[in-house]
C-alpha cells in the first residue's frame with residue numbers, strides 16, 4: 398500500500414462483528430487489536446440506536462464515529478472537524494448529522510399507514526422490554542436501551558406477505574422506507590447505511606486531504622447491501638445456517654465472502670486484508 402493510502406472500515410454489528418446468538422465480539426479480538434495498533438478507524442454502521450451503541454464503544458476500543466438506525470444519524474465526537482456545508486447539532490458528547498426524520502415523525506406516519514392499509518404491525522414503541530428480550534435474546538438492560546430511539550421503528554409482523562406488502566406500499570407513499578434487517582423490518586426515512594457511509598467518507602477525506610482512503614464494509618443482511626455498493630472492498634459474513642445474503646448481480650464479482658460465521662469470519666478477513674495491505678505479520 399502506498400504511503401498516503403489508509404484504510405477506513407465500516408462494520409455492521411449483529412451477525413457481523415457480534416455473534417448472532419451471544420452478541421459477543423470475542424472471536425474478532427485479534428483483528429480488533431490489530432486495527433487499534435495500526436490506528437485504522439472502525440466506524441460502526443448499525444440498525445441499533447445511539448443508546449445501544451454507546452456501551453459497546455469502550456468494549457470495542459472505538460472512540461470515533463458511528464452510524465445508527467440504518468444510516469439515519471451519524472454521531473461524531475465533539476471537536477471532530479465537520480465540513481461547513483454539513484449541518485450538525487450537539488447532543489450530549491456528540492455532534493450529530495441527522496439524515497432521516499425524527500422518531501416522533503416516524504411513529505406518526507406508522508400509525509397513519511396502519512389506518513390506511515388496515516394492517517397492524519408490532520413495533521418497538523408498543524413492546525415491553527421483556528417482549529423485546531423474548532424476540533432477540535438480548536439482555537434486559539440492552540432491551541430497555543433499544544427502546545430509546547432517535548430516528549427509526551423496528552417491527553415484527555405475523556400476518557400474510559400480502560398484508561406486509563400493502564403496509565409497505567403505504568409507508569413508501571408517506572415518504573418512508575422499510576428495510577429488512579437480520580431480525581426485524583425497520584421503518585426509516587429516505588436513508589440507508591450506504592448514504593451515511595458516503596457522507597462519513599467525505600468527512601474523513603476533508604480532514605485528511607492528502608490521504609487516499611481505501612474503504613471496507615462488513616455486513617450480513619439486506620440492509621448492508623447499500624453499504625457494500627459505496628465501498629472499495631465489500632465483505633459479506635456467513636450466517637449461522639452457513640448461508641450468505643443474496644447479493645444483486647452488480648455486486649457478485651466484487652464481494653469477498655468471509656470463510657466463517659459472524660465475528661470469527663470478521664477476524665479472518667480483516668487479518669487477511671491487514672497482511673496484504675499493511676504488511677501485518679502472522
Ligand SMILES: [Mg+2]
Pocket residue numbers: 409410411412413579616617618
Ligand atoms: Mg447484521
